[in-house]
Amino acid sequence: xxxxxxxxxxxxxxxxxxxxxxxxxxxxxxxxxxxxxxxxxxxxxxxxxxxxxxxxxxxxxxxxxxxxxxxxxxxxxxxxxxxxxxxxxxxxxxxxxxxxxxxxxxxxxxxxxxxxxxxxxxxxxxxxxxxxxxxxxxxxxxxxxxxxxxxxxxxxxxxxxxxxxxxxxxxxxxxxxxxxxxxxxxxxxxxxxxxxxxxxxxxxxxxxxxxxxxxxxxxxxxxxxxxxxxxxxxxxxxxxxxxxxxxxxxxxxxxx
Amino acid sequence: xxxxxxxxxxxxxxxxxxxxxxxxxxxxxxxxxxxxxxxxxxxxxxxxxxxxxxxxxxxxxxxxxxxxxxxxxx
Numbered sequence: 225x226x227x228x229x230x231x232x233x234x235x236x237x238x239x240x241x242x243x244x245x246x247x248x249x250x251x252x253x254x255x256x257x258x259x260x261x262x263x264x265x266x267x268x269x270x271x272x273x274x275x276x277x278x279x280x281x282x283x284x285x286x287x288x289x290x291x292x293x294x295x296x297x298x299x300x301x302x303x304x305x306x307x308x309x310x311x312x313x314x315x316x317x318x319x320x321x322x323x324x325x326x327x328x329x330x331x332x333x334x335x336x337x338x339x340x341x342x343x344x345x346x347x348x349x350x351x352x353x354x355x356x357x358x359x360x361x362x363x364x365x366x367x368x369x370x371x372x373x374x375x376x377x378x379x380x381x382x383x384x385x386x387x388x389x390x391x392x393x394x395x396x397x398x399x400x401x402x403x404x405x406x407x408x409x410x411x412x413x414x415x416x417x418x419x420x421x422x423x424x425x426x427x428x429x430x431x432x433x434x435x436x437x438x439x440x441x442x443x444x445x446x447x448x449x450x451x452x453x454x455x456x457x458x459x460x461x462x463x464x465x466x467x468x469x470x471x472x473x474x475x476x477x478x479x480x
Numbered sequence: 481x482x483x484x485x486x487x488x489x490x491x492x493x494x495x496x497x498x499x500x501x502x503x504x505x506x507x508x509x510x511x512x513x514x515x516x517x518x519x520x521x522x523x524x525x526x527x528x529x530x531x532x533x534x535x536x537x538x539x540x541x542x543x544x545x546x547x548x549x550x551x552x553x554x
Binding site: 311314315318319321322327328329390393396397 | 494496499505508509511512513515520
């Protein structure tokens with residue numbers, strides 16, 4: 225399949241999730257009080273502020289080093305994107321300062337509102353993890369699925385729903401750059417994701433991103449509105465751990 | 481009553497060094513769609529002015545940080 229057709233296929237896959245996420249963002253974010261707005265900004269700060277170093281360290285590993293400049297375009301795009309992401313993290317922190325929620329942006333590091341809710345943390349670590357794969361998988365999962373297919377619609381609905389000018393400004397000021405990141409995803413996947421093997425892995429990344437991002441937005445919405453997270457089934461009971469066999473250390477095969 | 485403050489001009493290249501060095505967190509993202517920084521006048525403590533204030537000392541662009549007067553209303 226051509227890269228272009230693959231992007232079209234992924235676009236069709238993402239549309240229902242994007243529509244649902246945008247609708248729920250529109251409903252949730254109208255009439256936010258100060259406490260709710262602070263929770264929203266603090267959680268978004270987490271995903272772009274303190275994690276920027278993790279993204280950088282991980283994502284650069286996905287691009288093979290090539291002295292002939294074969295992947296120079298991807299490197300330049302990623303450098304610019306990481307700069308943008310760091311800037312967005314600062315926007316959230318500065319909005320909290322401007323609103324008077326905190327006095328100093330460093331306060332966010334220890335604030336309970338900026339501790340990620342479970343699905344939000346899950347989604348963040350997934351984005352970091354994507355750097356362990358080939359860069360077409362990274363660009364399909366992060367830039368294409370998340371920033372290209374879902375986030376623009378969510379961002380548009382968010383800007384429309386928010387009333388507080390400062391909170392609205394934070395999201396509005398990112399629109400062009402998020403569109404750029406989405407286009408990077410489309411460009412890189414179209415150009416480099418051409419083989420069935422790469423496309424299979426990229427499709428897995430897109431599907432996982434869609435699932436995790438939908439869960440993340442559900443958790444985030446619940447936390448912003450009610451200060452709690454979505455209840456999940458209890459973890460398996462391991463209290464009877466004595467019956468589990470102890471794992472033996474690995475030994476070298478002596479027969480060879 | 482007016483007080484001396486520092487202000488950021490259009491020459492700002494958005495490097496963010498003023499934000500990191502300001503001891504009073506007065507330099508923050510400007511309230512515009514264009515990504516620049518601004519100094520919140522109420523928070524600015526002058527810090528000795530040009531050549532001494534960390535924001536000016538570390539600013540890489542000549543003329544991006546200038547002195548200004550702020551009229552306090554209280």
